[in-house]
Amino acid sequence: MNIQKRLHPVCLLLLATFLCVLPLSANNHAAEGEEKLDVKEVVLGHMSDTYDWHITTWNGHHVSIPLPIIVKGETSGWHVFSSSRLAHGESYKGFYIDSERGGKIYEKIAGQDEPIRPWDISITKNVVQIWIVVFLMLFIFIGSARWYRRRTCEDDAPKGFVGLVEMFVMMVNDDVIKPSIGEKNYRPYAPYLMTCFFFIFLSNLLGLLPIFPGGANVTGNITITFFLAFCTLLAINLFGNREYWKEIFWPEVPTWLKVPVPMMPVIEFFGIFTKPFALMVRLFANIMGGHAIILSFTCVIFICGKMGGAISSLSGVSFLLMIFMNCLELLVAFIQAYVFTILSAVFIGLAHPEHHKG
Amino acid sequence: MQNLPSILSPDFGLLFWMLLAFLVVFFLMAKFGFPVITNMVEERKNFIDESLKSAREANEKLANIKVESEAILNEARKQQATILKEAMATRDQIVSEAREKAQTEGQKLLEEAKAQISVEKENALRDIRSTVAELSVQIAEKVVRRELKKDGEQEELIQRMLDEVLASK
Numbered sequence: 001m002n003i004q005k006r007l008h009p010v011c012l013l014l015l016a017t018f019l020c021v022l023p024l025s026a027n028n029h030a031a032e033g034e035e036k037l038d039v040k041e042v043v044l045g046h047m048s049d050t051y052d053w054h055i056t057t058w059n060g061h062h063v064s065i066p067l068p069i070i071v072k073g074e075t076s077g078w079h080v081f082s083s084s085r086l087a088h089g090e091s092y093k094g095f096y097i098d099s100e101r102g103g104k105i106y107e108k109i110a111g112q113d114e115p116i117r118p119w120d121i122s123i124t125k126n127v128v129q130i131w132i133v134v135f136l137m138l139f140i141f142i143g144s145a146r147w148y149r150r151r152t153c154e155d156d157a158p159k160g161f162v163g164l165v166e167m168f169v170m171m172v173n174d175d176v177i178k179p180s181i182g183e184k185n186y187r188p189y190a191p192y193l194m195t196c197f198f199f200i201f202l203s204n205l206l207g208l209l210p211i212f213p214g215g216a217n218v219t220g221n222i223t224i225t226f227f228l229a230f231c232t233l234l235a236i237n238l239f240g241n242r243e244y245w246k247e248i249f250w251p252e253v254p255t256w257l258k259v260p261v262p263m264m265p266v267i268e269f270f271g272i273f274t275k276p277f278a279l280m281v282r283l284f285a286n287i288m289g290g291h292a293i294i295l296s297f298t299c300v301i302f303i304c305g306k307m308g309g310a311i312s313s314l315s316g317v318s319f320l321l322m323i324f325m326n327c328l329e330l331l332v333a334f335i336q337a338y339v340f341t342i343l344s345a346v347f348i349g350l351a352h353p354e355h356h357k358g
Numbered sequence: 359m360q361n362l363p364s365i366l367s368p369d370f371g372l373l374f375w376m377l378l379a380f381l382v383v384f385f386l387m388a389k390f391g392f393p394v395i396t397n398m399v400e401e402r403k404n405f406i407d408e409s410l411k412s413a414r415e416a417n418e419k420l421a422n423i424k425v426e427s428e429a430i431l432n433e434a435r436k437q438q439a440t441i442l443k444e445a446m447a448t449r450d451q452i453v454s455e456a457r458e459k460a461q462t463e464g465q466k467l468l469e470e471a472k473a474q475i476s477v478e479k480e481n482a483l484r485d486i487r488s489t490v491a492e493l494s495v496q497i498a499e500k501v502v503r504r505e506l507k508k509d510g511e512q513e514e515l516i517q518r519m520l521d522e523v524l525a526s527k
Contacts, residue, residue, distance in 0.1 A: 012479060070371075102367055120371045127375040136385045141391035148394050153401035171397045191388035191397065199383065223372045227380065 037303055043295040047217040047288060049126045051083040051097060051105065055212060061172030062087070065212070067128060071095060072119035073107055083122075125343040126224070131218035133202045141198070142164060172197050172341065184351045189345070192235055196228060197341040204287060204333030208326060217335070220287035224281070227281035237272060240351035247353065248272070275347050279340055286336050290329040297322040494520055 053065040066084035073079060076093065089099070091108065098106040098115065105122070106115035144165040147158055158166055177193050178186050202225075206214030218224050248268040250258065257264045260266040300318040498516050 032470060048371065053461055078521055120369075122371055122372050123375070124372065126372055127379075130379045134379045137383055137391075138386060141387060141395070145391050145394035148398045151398075153398060157402065165401060166395055169392060170399055173392075173396050191392050192384060194392045195380075195384045195387045199380065221372065223368045226368060227373060227376045231380070261496045267376075 008136070010337060030156050037299065037306060039296065039299045039303070042299055043292055044191065046295050047206065047220060048103060048217075049124045050103065051122055051124055053125045053128065059199055067123050067125065068094075069122040070120070071105055071107070071122065074109055074116060074118065091255065115146050125216045126221060129214070129218050130224075132213060133199060133206060133218070136202055136206075136288075137195075137198055141169075143313055154328050169194065176342050177345050180342055181349040186345075186347070188239075189235060189348050192231070193348075194346055196231070197337050200228070200283065200340055201334060201337035204337060205217065205330075206289065207291065208333065217288065217291050220291050220314065221282055222284050224279065225280045225284040228283070228340070229276035232279060232347065233273070233276040235344070236275070237349050238352045241349075241353070243353045244351045275343075279343055283336055283340050290325070290332050294322060294325045295328065297325060298310065491516065491520065 051069055052067055055063045055065065059065065064087075066082045068080055069083050069086070070080050072076065072093065079093060079095070079290060086095065086097050086105070091098065094108050094110075095105050095118070096108065096115075097103055101117075104117060105120050107118045108115045144158075144162045147162045157163065172194050173190055176197070177190050180186075181189055182325060183312075200219055203218040207217055207219065209215050248271075249265050251264050251268055253264050297318045299323075301315045304315040306319070461467050495512070498512065498519075
C-alpha cells in the first residue's frame with residue numbers, strides 16, 4: 001500500500017534515533033537504578049484496553065476516570081462494581097487485574113491454584129470510546145438529517161456544517177461506494193459501508209486526541225478490526241449471487257485444475273477468508289503502528305529529560321517528528337477509513353459479477 | 359495467548375459491546391441518517407436536471423414563438439396588401455361603372471329632351487302657323503274685303519302671301 005511505503009523512511013529514522021539514544025540511556029539509567037523508563041511498557045500500556053480511563057499522573061497520583069466492571073464469577077453470578085476497587089492491584093470479591101496476563105481481570109477461587117478468566121463484559125476504555133464515537137455519529141448525521149426533514153428538493157442546498165456533512169457523505173457515496181460496487185447493486189450496501197467509513201474515520205481521529213474524549217486505541221485493536229472485517233465478510237458472502245459462488249466452486253479454468261484435485265476451488269474458497277483478513281490486519285496494523293510511533297517519539301522526550309539537558313536538541317528533533325507524525329496520522333486516519341471502505345465495496349462488487357455470455 | 363499484549367488478543371467483552379454499539383449505530387444510520395441525505399441529494403440532482411431540461415425547452419419554444427410571430431406578422435402584412443389592392447380595384451370599378459351609368463343616363467335624358475323639344479317645336483310651329491293664318495286672314499279680310507268675294511280666292515291669296523313671308527324670313 002501507498003501509505004506503508006511512506007511510513008518506511010519514518011521507521012528508519014525512528015530506528016536511527018533510538019540507536020543514538022539507547023546506549024546513552026542505558027549508561028545513565030544503570031546509575032539511577034529505579035527511575036528506568038520502560039518504553040515498551042509505556043507504549044503498549046497506552047495502546048491497550050484498560051478498565052479505567054487514565055488521564056494523567058500528578059505527583060505520583062494516578063488521575064483516572066473509573067469505569068464500571070461487569071463480570072460473572074464462576075460461582076457467585078454477575079457482579080457490577082467500579083474499577084477503582086481494583087486499582088493498584090487490589091482485589092475485590094476474588095477479582096483482580098492480572099498484569100502478568102495482559103492486564104485482564106481474573107478470578108481467584110479458593111482451593112484452585114490457577115486463577116480463571118471470568119465472563120467479562122466490562123465497560124472498558126475502548127467501550128466508552130466506541131459509544132462516544134456512536135453518539136458523535138448520531139449527533140452529526142441524525143442532526144444533519146433533521147435539516148432535510150423540513151425541506152424539499154426545491155430548496156437551496158445546505159450551507160455550513162450540514163453542507164460539509166452532505167459533501168462528505170456524497171463523496172463516500174459517489175466516489176467510493178458507487179463505482180466500486182457498481183451502479184446497479186450499490187444501494188443496499190451504501191448505509192453499511194458509510195457507517196463503517198465514518199465509524200473508522202471518527203475512531204481514528206478521536207484516537208489521535210491525547211486526552212479524555214479521545215485517546216483510546218479503538219481501530220488499532222484487533223477485536224474491533226476483526227468485528228468490522230467479519231461484518232464485511234457477511235456482507236460479501238450472504239448476498240453474493242449465483243455467478244459468484246460458481247466462480248468459487250467451479251471457476252473457468254482448465255478442468256484438470258478442478259478435477260480430480262479441486263485445486264482452484266480450494267484456493268478460491270480460502271480467498272473468501274483472506275480478503276476480510278487482509279482488511280482486518282491492514283487497519284489494525286496501520287493504526288497501531290501510527291500510535292506506536294507517536295508514543296515512541298513522546299518517550300524519546302522523556303528519556304532525554306531523564307538524561308538532563310545535554311541532549312535536549314534530540315528532544316526538539318523528537319518533538320518535531322512527533323508533530324510530523326501526528327499530521328501524517330491525520331492523513332492515515334482518513335486513508336485507512338477510505339481504504340477499508342473502498343476494498344469492502346470492491347469485494348462486495350466482486351460478489352455480484354455480471355452474467356458472462358456463453 | 360495470555361502473554362500477548364491486549365491489543366493483539368481478541369476480547370469477548372469488547373466484541374460484545376462493539377457488536378451492540380455497531381448494530382445500534384448501523385440501524386439508526388441506515389434508517390434516519392445516510393439515506394435521508396443521499397436521497398435528498400439525488401432528488402435535488404433530478405430536480406436540477408429537470409429544471410435545466412425545461413429551461414432549454416422553454417428557450418426553444420421562445421425561439422419558435424419568435425419565428426412564428428414573425429411569420430404571422432408577415433402573413434398579416436401580405437393580407438393587408440392584398441386587401442388594399444382589392445379595395446382599390448373595387449373602388450376603380452365602382453367609379454367607372456358609375457361614370458358609365460351616368461353617361462348612358464345623361465345620353466338618354468338628352469335624347470328624350472331632344473325628342474320632347476322637337477315635338478314641342480312642331481306643335482308650336484303648327485300653332486303659330488294657324489294663328490298667323492287666322493291673323494293674316496283677318497287682316498287680309500279687312501284689306502281686301504271688297505275686292506275678294508269668293509272665299510276660295512281669298513284663301514289662295516293668303517296662302518301665297520304667307521309662303522312669301524316665310525320665305526323672306
